[in-house]
Amino acid sequence: MFSNILLTIAAPLTVLTQTAYAAPQAPMDGYGVIDIHWDLPLDPNNPTGETVPVTGTIQEAIAKMEAEHSGWNVSFTRGMSPPPAHPAAASLYQLPKPESYNCFGRWKPCGWADVYWGYTYLRRLPAEPRPRNGPGPGNCGRVSCSWNAAIWWCNDNSEDYTTTWGAIADGAEWLAAQGHCCDDSRPSWRVAGQGFYPGNWNVIVNADTC
Numbered sequence: 462m463f464s465n466i467l468l469t470i471a472a473p474l475t476v477l478t479q480t481a482y483a484a485p486q487a488p489m490d491g492y493g494v495i496d497i498h499w500d501l502p503l504d505p506n507n508p509t510g511e512t513v514p515v516t517g518t519i520q521e522a523i524a525k526m527e528a529e530h531s532g533w534n535v536s537f538t539r540g541m542s543p544p545p546a547h548p549a550a551a552s553l554y555q556l557p558k559p560e561s562y563n564c565f566g567r568w569k570p571c572g573w574a575d576v577y578w579g580y581t582y583l584r585r586l587p588a589e590p591r592p593r594n595g596p597g598p599g600n601c602g603r604v605s606c607s608w609n610a611a612i613w614w615c616n617d618n619s620e621d622y623t624t625t626w627g628a629i630a631d632g633a634e635w636l637a638a639q640g641h642c643c644d645d646s647r648p649s650w651r652v653a654g655q656g657f658y659p660g661n662w663n664v665i666v667n668a669d670t671c
């Protein structure tokens with residue numbers, strides 16, 4: 462069923478690439494969303510153990526796991542640090558630099574801390590199975606969405622593409638870092654942008670309806 466959905470919405474997303482990506486006023490959520498499929502470990506501390514298939518954003522996946530396996534979320538989020546108190550303390554270490562990127566403009570601002578939680582969750586996922594995206598260009602999946610802050614990854618290849626959760630997290634974190642696509646001029650920092658990576662794929666941080 463998931464692949465049917467994928468095929469059905471691949472066409473509108475192609476339109477999205479040509480129009481909405483170039484036209485900031487067109488909201489991304491008007492074109493349909495490719496939900497991401499996850500195989501989450503029943504025990505977050507045993508990434509190679511039994512897994513459960515879940516569809517949606519990482520937040521929806523966590524909520525579903527918690528609903529069906531009480532205590533799952535506590536195990537999953539254990540040890541995660543809250544966002545740093547100031548963007549200067551945010552990650553400025555060696556994240557892979559995108560080949561090119563653009564900030565704000567067509568991309569609407571998201572709360573920095575919400576983006577932080579999104580990529581922090583992605584980093585907690587087991588390495589396998591990896592995120593896979595159907596043929597592009599502009600085939601996008603929404604991996605994270607909370608408090609109207611979304612992280613997407615998009616495949617611009619004409620065939621399927623596979624990357625890693627860590628690489629998507631790196632892309633969102635790079636955009637969110639001070640001096641990149643982080644507006645730290647107000648107490649509540651904002652982030653929005655798109656970073657392009659070798660292999661013809663990209664990461665987007667954009668406001669969205671979750």
Ligand SMILES: *[C@@H]1O[C@H](CO)[C@@H](O)[C@H](O)[C@H]1NC(C)=O
Pocket residue numbers: 520523524527534535538
């Ligand atoms: C999971 O735990 C985190 C941290 O305690 C909390 O912020 C979040 O709301 C929880 N999510 C769910 C779906 O229970």
